Amino acid sequence: MKKVAVISVLSISLLLSACSSSSDEGKLSPVESGKKIADIHGVGVANDGITYVATHEGLFATKDVGNTWNKVGSVSDDLMGFNMRADGTMLTSGHPGNNSKYPNPMGVLVSKDKGMTWKEVEYVGKIDFHVLTTYHQDPNIIFGLNQMGTGQYGAGIYKSMDGGKKWSKVEPKGLPNDLMKVYSLLILPDNKDTLLAGTEAGLMISKDSGANWEMYDDTRLVTAMTVMPNGKDIIGYSMSNQVSGVMITKDSGQSWTSIGLDLGQDAGSAISVNQKDEKQIAVSTFSTSLYETKDGGQNWDQIITSGKMK
Numbered sequence: 001m002k003k004v005a006v007i008s009v010l011s012i013s014l015l016l017s018a019c020s021s022s023s024d025e026g027k028l029s030p031v032e033s034g035k036k037i038a039d040i041h042g043v044g045v046a047n048d049g050i051t052y053v054a055t056h057e058g059l060f061a062t063k064d065v066g067n068t069w070n071k072v073g074s075v076s077d078d079l080m081g082f083n084m085r086a087d088g089t090m091l092t093s094g095h096p097g098n099n100s101k102y103p104n105p106m107g108v109l110v111s112k113d114k115g116m117t118w119k120e121v122e123y124v125g126k127i128d129f130h131v132l133t134t135y136h137q138d139p140n141i142i143f144g145l146n147q148m149g150t151g152q153y154g155a156g157i158y159k160s161m162d163g164g165k166k167w168s169k170v171e172p173k174g175l176p177n178d179l180m181k182v183y184s185l186l187i188l189p190d191n192k193d194t195l196l197a198g199t200e201a202g203l204m205i206s207k208d209s210g211a212n213w214e215m216y217d218d219t220r221l222v223t224a225m226t227v228m229p230n231g232k233d234i235i236g237y238s239m240s241n242q243v244s245g246v247m248i249t250k251d252s253g254q255s256w257t258s259i260g261l262d263l264g265q266d267a268g269s270a271i272s273v274n275q276k277d278e279k280q281i282a283v284s285t286f287s288t289s290l291y292e293t294k295d296g297g298q299n300w301d302q303i304i305t306s307g308k309m310k
Helices: 002-018
Strands: 027-030 040-045 051-054 059-064 071-072 078-084 090-095 107-109 119-122 131-135 137-147 156-162 167-171 183-185 195-199 200-204 214-217 221-227 234-239 244-249 268-274 277-285 292-295 301-305
Touching: 002 071, 040 277, 051 078, 051 292, 078 131, 090 131, 131 183, 137 183, 156 301, 183 234, 195 221, 195 277, 221 268, 234 268
Parallel strands: 040 078, 040 268, 183 221
Antiparallel strands: 027 071, 040 051, 051 059, 059 071, 078 090, 090 107, 107 119, 131 137, 137 156, 156 167, 183 195, 195 200, 200 214, 221 234, 234 244, 268 277, 277 292, 292 301
16 A cells, blocks of 8 residues: 555654754845755745745745745754744744754744744743644644653643643544654644544544544545635645545545645655645655645646755
């Protein structure tokens, strides 16, 4: 089964991601063609068409399908759980780089200036969220997946209703005991209490804010998900025995329609859509590649290949 063959690649990637300088913030620095980066932890397409990639060494951006790149700010922190919210602001977690001003782990940080500067929100020095997802209709509603924590800040799902200032921990019943086997998390756009989770076993659903989970579709592995600009449909990277690739569901994950980009033994690790232009979509992969389309999936440009920028 194809999705099983890919699981080993995903597991290695997640383990590497779990192991891993902040000055002169607020500037763009050109990046030489062919630069190598280590790990892509998230991707975001802004309303102005600029594509951002969160990496092991900070945030990078391109406005011309990878022909030129800029380093955003001078922050070289390992940006985990990167999420571009529907309102254009950014959330991240992760680990500090050399000479960083943040402790390890960094907790939850927010940027309101497209990654130029970051502000501490909560759990600084306490939690590293590998997955962050926000409610499309209200970006202040946030769910975070802490896959490897211990003690007071142990592994589990955390929920905030006020933009990350206050959180409550949820002990998820029904999800895999090893939360590293959860690859994606999404709040359904029509119900802030219903979540989908892409797991090693299949697509699972919770109707009570992540407390209880049941199998929703055991025929597919969904490794990345986000909400389309219409605020109703979901787009994700889905794999099954029949077909794999970027797919859209109009019925909350009950059925999916492919728009292409079958990655073979690789898989999408994050996906983002321009909220003002649904035809511009970016997909990062577990093998540190990045693809972008500006025509809704008819044609895809590979703008990062195994960590090497165009």
